[in-house]
Amino acid sequence: MARKSAVEVRVENQLIRFTAPEPFNSEEVITTLGGKKSGKFVILALKNPRATLLVDQDGRLVVHGTNHSEIAWAAAREMLLRLGRADEGLTTEKGPLVVSFDYGQPLRIDQVSEYFPEFEEDSRLDCIRINDKMHDMDLLFFSNGRGVSLGARHKNLVEMAATHWGTRFESEKLFVKVLLKKHEEDEIDENISEEVLDVED
DSSP states (O other), X not given: XXXXXXXXXXXXXXXXXXXXXXXXXXXXXXXXXXXXXXXXXXXXXXXXXXXXXXEOTTSOEXXXXXXXXXXXXXXXXXXXXXTTOOOTTXXXXXXXXXXXXXXSSOBOHHHHHHHOTTOEEETTTTEEEEEETTTTEEEEEOTTSEEEEEEESOHHHHHHHHHHHHHHHHHTTOBXXXXXXXXXXXXXXXXXXXXXXXXXX
C-alpha cells in the first residue's frame, strides 16, 4: 500500500480573540453568566455553540475549542446577547492553529532521529517532535502515522510541512509498508464501490 501523496489536514482548534469597544467585565461574566475565575482569566463554557470562552484581565474575549471562525463569531455573539450587548465594533484577531494530519501508514519514530537528529523524543506523549523553523511551527509525529501541528498560522502551511517531512521520511524508508491479504483487498474494493453508488439526491 503506497503512502497517500497528498496529506489531508484538519483544523482541530483555532484561537480567536475578540476586542469590544467596551471591555468585557470579568465580574459581570461571573455573576450574570456563571463564569469561573481561573488565575488571570474568567472561563465560561458554552454548549451551543460548543466553545470555551476566556475573558482576560484586559477585558478581551478569547474563543477556544472551535475549528471555524464562523463558530467562534457565533459563540462571541451568544455571550454578548446574554449580557444584553450588541456586537457592533467588535474586532477579531486570529491566533495559532492546532491541526492534525495523517500519512495513512505507520511511522518508525524510533528510527527517525538516526536520520534526522533535529528531532526530539517526547516520552510524555509517546511521539517525536521538532521545532520546524522553516514552516514556523512545532510538529509532533506518532507511530501510527498521524501528526499534530502546534502554533501554525495557516492550514496550508501545515499541509506543506507535513508533505515536506513525509517525503523525507519516505526517502529513508521510515514508513511501515502495510500489506493486505487478497480477501481484505476485495472487501475494501466492495466497500468503496458501495459507497460510490450510495449517492443521496
